Amino acid sequence: MRASKSLASLALLPLMLPLALGAQASAFGQPVVVQAPAPDDSAGTSAVVTSTATKDSLGPSSFGYKGVTITPIAFFAMEALWRQRNETADVGSSFNGIPFNNSTNGQLSEFRASARQSRLGLAVQGKINDVTMGGYWESDFLSSGSTSNSNESNSYTFRVRQFFGQALFAGGLGVSAGQMWSLITPNKSGVLPRSEYNPGTIDAQYAVGYNWARQAGLRLTQQVSDVVSVAASLEESQMTYAARNAPPNVFIGNAGGSLLNSTANYSTDLAPDVVGKIAFDPKGIGHFEIKAVGRVFRDRFVDPTGAAGGTNTNTAFGGGVGASAFLTFSKMFDLGINALVGKGIGRYGTSQLPDVTIKPDGSLAPIKTAQALVTLDVHATPQLDLYGYGGVEYADRTADTSSAGKSVGYGSPLLSNAGCDAEYVPTGPYAAGAPGGSNPAWVGSLTFACHGPG
Numbered sequence: 001m002r003a004s005k006s007l008a009s010l011a012l013l014p015l016m017l018p019l020a021l022g023a024q025a026s027a028f029g030q031p032v033v034v035q036a037p038a039p040d041d042s043a044g045t046s047a048v049v050t051s052t053a054t055k056d057s058l059g060p061s062s063f064g065y066k067g068v069t070i071t072p073i074a075f076f077a078m079e080a081l082w083r084q085r086n087e088t089a090d091v092g093s094s095f096n097g098i099p100f101n102n103s104t105n106g107q108l109s110e111f112r113a114s115a116r117q118s119r120l121g122l123a124v125q126g127k128i129n130d131v132t133m134g135g136y137w138e139s140d141f142l143s144s145g146s147t148s149n150s151n152e153s154n155s156y157t158f159r160v161r162q163f164f165g166q167a168l169f170a171g172g173l174g175v176s177a178g179q180m181w182s183l184i185t186p187n188k189s190g191v192l193p194r195s196e197y198n199p200g201t202i203d204a205q206y207a208v209g210y211n212w213a214r215q216a217g218l219r220l221t222q223q224v225s226d227v228v229s230v231a232a233s234l235e236e237s238q239m240t241y242a243a244r245n246a247p248p249n250v251f252i253g254n255a256g257g258s259l260l261n262s263t264a265n266y267s268t269d270l271a272p273d274v275v276g277k278i279a280f281d282p283k284g285i286g287h288f289e290i291k292a293v294g295r296v297f298r299d300r301f302v303d304p305t306g307a308a309g310g311t312n313t314n315t316a317f318g319g320g321v322g323a324s325a326f327l328t329f330s331k332m333f334d335l336g337i338n339a340l341v342g343k344g345i346g347r348y349g350t351s352q353l354p355d356v357t358i359k360p361d362g363s364l365a366p367i368k369t370a371q372a373l374v375t376l377d378v379h380a381t382p383q384l385d386l387y388g389y390g391g392v393e394y395a396d397r398t399a400d401t402s403s404a405g406k407s408v409g410y411g412s413p414l415l416s417n418a419g420c421d422a423e424y425v426p427t428g429p430y431a432a433g434a435p436g437g438s439n440p441a442w443v444g445s446l447t448f449a450c451h452g453p454g
Contacts, residue, residue, distance in 0.1 A: 073121035073138065079114055079202050086110040091117055092142065092204035095351040095393075095443050100421040104432040107423065116141040116156050117204060130170040136180075136194065138162040142204055146263075161214060164193060172223035182213040183233040183275040184348050186324040186338045189287050191221045191231035191279050197326055197336060199375060200387050201447050208445035209373030209391020210350045211322065211340050229279045239267035239297050240347045242354035242439065244399075244415060245406045249308065250362050251300040270298045270315065286327035286334075294319040295344050297355065301362030309361065318344020318355065318366035336375035345369050346395060351443040353395040357410035360402040367410055368396035389447040395440065411439040 062071040079091055086105040087094050091114055099105035121138035143159035164178025180193045188197045199207045206212065217235040224230060241252055253267040260266060279289040295318040303311050320342020327335040344366030346353040356364045373391035380386050399409030407414035424433030 068124055068126040071123040073119070073123060075119055077115055077117045077119070077202075079117060081110075081112050081203075083110040090114050090142070090204075091202060095205060095208050095445065096353055096440050102421045102423060103434065104423050104426065106421075117202065119161075121162075132168045133166070134168070135165045136162055162193075166193065174219075174221035174223075176219040176221070177217070179214060179216050180219070182211075182215060182217065182235055182348070183219060183231055183277055184291060184293055184322075184340070185212040186210075186326065186336070187277075187279060187287060187289060188326050189279075189281055190223070191229045191277055191289075193219065197324075197338075197375075199373075199389055199447075200377065200385070201389065203447075205350050207373060207375075207389040207391050207447055208349075208351055208393055208443050209338065209371050209389075211338060211348050211371060211373075212350065213348060226283075227281055229281070230277070231279075232274070232276045234272040235275060237267075237269040237271065237273045237295065238347065239269065239344075240352060240355045241267070241357070242410055243358040243408065244410070244412065244439065245402070245408045246358045247301070247308070247360065247362050247402075247408070249302050250358055251302055268298060268300075270296045285329050286325060288323075288325050290321075290323050291340075292319065292321045293342070293345060293348065295355070297344060297364050297366065299358075299362070299364050303362075312362075314363040316344070316356065316364040316366055318342065320345040320348075320369070322371075332379055334375075334377040334379075336373070336377075338375075339370070339372040341370045343368050345371075346393075349393045350391075351393045351440075353393055353440065353443070354410065357398050358408060360400050360408045365398050365409060367398045370394045384450060386450045387448070390445070392442060392444045394442045397441075411441060415439075 062069050064070070081091060083089075083093075085099045085101070086108040087097060087099070087110060088105075089110075090112055101107075117140055119138060119140045121136070123134070123136050125132065125134045127133065138161045139158055140161055141156050141158055143157040145155070145157045148154075148156045160179060162178070162180050164176055164180045166174065166176040168174045174192060176193050181196045183191070185196045187195045189195050196212075199210060201207060213235070215236040215238075217233045219231060219233040221229065221231040239252070253265055256262045256264050256266055274294045275291065276293075277289055277291040279287065281287050297316045297318060298313065300313050301308075301311060303309060320340050322338070322340030322342075324338035325336065340348065344355045346355045346367060346369050349369070349371040353369060354367060356366050359365050371391075371393045373389065376388045378386040395410065397409075397411040397413065399407050399412035399414075401412075401414070402408050420434075426433045
């Protein structure tokens with residue numbers, strides 16, 4: 001099975017123009033300071049901001065309205081990229097779809113420029129008795145409408161990244177609900193939304209081995225002590241699937257219906273994903289966490305004649321466990337280590353390897369998966385950060401042989417990639433020729449870059 005890999009094949013040229021009014025939401029009890037927002041999402045530890053806004057020559061970074069503190073958040077981005085192999089993708093790379101070297105797209109490079117990662121948002125805070133109420137909104141333009149193109153107007157669409165509300169109680173209990181980063185995402189401190197660690201690369205798919213999703217969720221958090229925090233969440237589920245020689249009787253789901261994307265496929269999910277985490281934040285050392293996720297998958301095998309055993313609904317269970325550390329014991333650098341292993345957890349990796357495949361009898365088979373990422377952020381000067389990321393994601397062979405002698409599933413050793421790494425006559429001016437598909441076993445990447453002021 002051929003591995004897909006991306007090694008120094010992506011050059012990214014960022015230009016960040018911060019909005020003067022923009023300020024990232026800070027931790028509770030800390031003043032909000034006017035600053036150039038960083039291109040990641042990890043500037044704060046909560047949805048809300050304190051009302052003790054600090055002024056400087058640019059004026060206040062937040063303002064009050066009828067008892068609510070409002071903090072605008074924004075930056076303007078102009079970014080350009082060059083890829084060694086053409087993916088026909090904007091600033092979000094398709095790490096599991098890098099073309100074979102000798103294919104048509106593998107012989108063509110790609111240049112793109114975009115301002116679509118520019119961001120607008122708002123953080124709000126109020127207080128009811130001893131309960132601190134807050135909300136956070138964040139949007140960019142990394143969405144595409146049915147008529148969007150890059151011919152002239154480049155009219156791509158606005159999208160929600162995060163939009164959630166939060167209540168923090170005096171006893172350390174917190175409740176957050178809305179669209180936010182998944183609890184499976186590694187944190188830099190605690191377990192509250194907006195304390196996540198996000199790789200500093202401008203690639204909208206971040207780095208291989210990074211665990212994440214942004215989706216609807218209900219999260220309960222509890223600060224047990226100054227060091228220990230725990231959290232549990234119910235989150236939107238969605239199953240990703242891939243199979244070769246699948247039985248024709250299998251039904252996974254439908255194309256999007258009302259208020260969903262009609263050009264995308266959706267699984268018929270039985271229950272939300274359940275995520276849990278316990279975090280430790282010893283002072284002066286960094287952040288450590290243990291996390292776990294549980295998932296339920298479902299398909300329908302339709303056999304009206306009973307020739308293959310009859311019609312039935314199949315259910316399978318998946319899940320994984322992981323750990324991460326974010327070490328800050330030196331002012332010069334931050335070191336991060338993150339890993340997640342399990343079955344049926346592919347969609348929580350940035351490369352989007354599949355969660356499940358199929359067996360010859362039409363039942364689902366969760367795929368064994370491992371994901372790991374090591375990060376190093378070096379604070380060379382107050383105005384310059386250097387960073388390097390190395391990650392890998394692995395999906396195990398999960399295949400059986402049917403009664404007809406055909407290999408069914410994902411990554412069967414009976415299948416051959418011979419002919420994949422070759423060029424074929426295109427089927428049209430915008431359709432490269434190809435012999436078929438392959439099942440990536442692993443995806444790896446190395447990223448090196450820097451950030452200047454802001």
